[in-house]
Amino acid sequence: MTAELMQTFDISATALGNLSAFYFYSYVAMQIPTGILADIWGPRRLLTTGAFIAGTGILMFAVAPSILWAYLGRFLIGGSVAVAFVGTLKLAGEWFPTRYFSTVSGVALFFGIVGAVFAGTPLRLSVIAFGWRNTMLFSAVVTFVICAGIWLMVRDHPAEKGYTGFSDIAVSTGKNPRKQILSGIVEVLRYPNTWLLFLIPGGLVGCVLTFGGLWGVPYLSTQHGLPTTQAAGLNSAMLVAWAVGGPIFGGISDRIGRRKPLYILGCMLAVFGWAIILFMPSLPLPLLVLSLLIAGFASGCMIISFVFAKESVPPHLAGTVNGVINMGMMLGPTLLQPVVGWMLDRSWNGDLVDGIRIYNITAYHAGFRLMIAWAILSIVLLFFTRETNGRQHR
Numbered sequence: 001m002t003a004e005l006m007q008t009f010d011i012s013a014t015a016l017g018n019l020s021a022f023y024f025y026s027y028v029a030m031q032i033p034t035g036i037l038a039d040i041w042g043p044r045r046l047l048t049t050g051a052f053i054a055g056t057g058i059l060m061f062a063v064a065p066s067i068l069w070a071y072l073g074r075f076l077i078g079g080s081v082a083v084a085f086v087g088t089l090k091l092a093g094e095w096f097p098t099r100y101f102s103t104v105s106g107v108a109l110f111f112g113i114v115g116a117v118f119a120g121t122p123l124r125l126s127v128i129a130f131g132w133r134n135t136m137l138f139s140a141v142v143t144f145v146i147c148a149g150i151w152l153m154v155r156d157h158p159a160e161k162g163y164t165g166f167s168d169i170a171v172s173t174g175k176n177p178r179k180q181i182l183s184g185i186v187e188v189l190r191y192p193n194t195w196l197l198f199l200i201p202g203g204l205v206g207c208v209l210t211f212g213g214l215w216g217v218p219y220l221s222t223q224h225g226l227p228t229t230q231a232a233g234l235n236s237a238m239l240v241a242w243a244v245g246g247p248i249f250g251g252i253s254d255r256i257g258r259r260k261p262l263y264i265l266g267c268m269l270a271v272f273g274w275a276i277i278l279f280m281p282s283l284p285l286p287l288l289v290l291s292l293l294i295a296g297f298a299s300g301c302m303i304i305s306f307v308f309a310k311e312s313v314p315p316h317l318a319g320t321v322n323g324v325i326n327m328g329m330m331l332g333p334t335l336l337q338p339v340v341g342w343m344l345d346r347s348w349n350g351d352l353v354d355g356i357r358i359y360n361i362t363a364y365h366a367g368f369r370l371m372i373a374w375a376i377l378s379i380v381l382l383f384f385t386r387e388t389n390g391r392q393h394r
Contacts, residue, residue, distance in 0.1 A: 002217060003356050007356060009070065012341075013344045014341045018341070028331055031323045031326050032324065034083045044154045050081060050083035051080070051147035053079070054077050054080040057077035062134075086322055088112075102253050106300070111243075113246075116213070193385050199331075202374065203267075204267065204301070210371055215344075245301065246303040248297075264379060266302075271372065272295075274368075305325050308388060309322065312393055339367075340371065343363070343367035344367050
């Protein structure tokens with residue numbers, strides 16, 4: 001919806017990058033509070049509340065009369081859906097054996113990205129047919145339906161459905177849970193792997209969501225001459241590959257009992273794919289598609305971050321460290337989306353089509369180099385991590 005939003009609110013690439021990044025500002029800020037709320041409220045109540053606020057934010061975004069209201073809507077959406085992945089990981093820890101944690105995390109990522117896939121060609125066709133505001137109104141309705149479904153179907157522990165669980169139901173110890181969890185945050189930061197794995201996945205996710213979530217469609221349209229629907233379709237294909245890569249990398253990692261070598265391999269493949277896409281504008285379409293699929297699939301290795309971090313700290317800190325890692329993961333698009341937009345504006349040569357700024361290949365190279373740099377940094381940092389060999393720290 002980049003062109004429609006720029007036209008509706010009369011904004012530049014920098015402002016559009018900020019609009020998109022408002023989602024990530026609140027998303028990142030909510031990660032550690034999400035871990036605290038998940039332990040205090042339980043995932044069922046947390047996920048239901050998050051879905052309700054998300055629906056409200058989408059509704060506000062859909063009817064926004066000005067860019068400020070759109071900012072606020074995006075901010076509410078980001079802060080509320082921030083509970084989704086950490087809440088799901090907490091449920092996974094209760095409902096599945098620990099030896100399948102990385103695999104289940106990958107499957108959760110797969111189904112999460114299915115939603116992002118609908119932000120490609122299906123969303124584009126809906127925007128063309130019904131307009132972006134009506135499309136967002138429908139999305140708000142769907143989110144409220146999901147909210148009701150979570151409350152009716154999800155339970156925090158298998159025992160609530162009459163099943164035997166894989167962990168004991170948490171009981172109150174008489175201590176202040178907020179103080180316990182806050183002290184846990186301080187404790188997880190004492191482990192070097194926490195700091196490294198905080199920074200590493202942001203390089204991969206930053207590339208995927210900066211390209212696939214914002215600048216991919218205009219880049220493919222202007223530099224490769226593709227219609228916007230076809231460009232959106234390629235973006236969706238890349239996201240599908242990312243979704244498939246998550247459970248495959250997670251499953252292989254669980255099977256071999258190693259985290260570091262597979263993660264390094266995935267990062268290297270991702271950098272190779274992005275380098276071809278971003279710096280070979282005359283690439284034939286079949287090779288462009290193949291490179292997008294390689295970059296997306298290889299980026300699925302970021303799912304290893306969660307089990308890697310979980311095994312790097314004592315078991316009682318598992319939930320807290322997942323919140324910290326998810327926060328670092330989303331720093332990638334939070335920082336890269338507006339900064340890439342700023343670089344595009346700096347390198348803009350003044351071209352306009354229907355009042356919308358058009359950026360040349362030099363401008364895109366200036367912005368996309370930042371994406372590649374973070375992904376390369378991720379590879380370097382991985383060499384400093386301590387391998388866990390699939391064993392939980394005690």
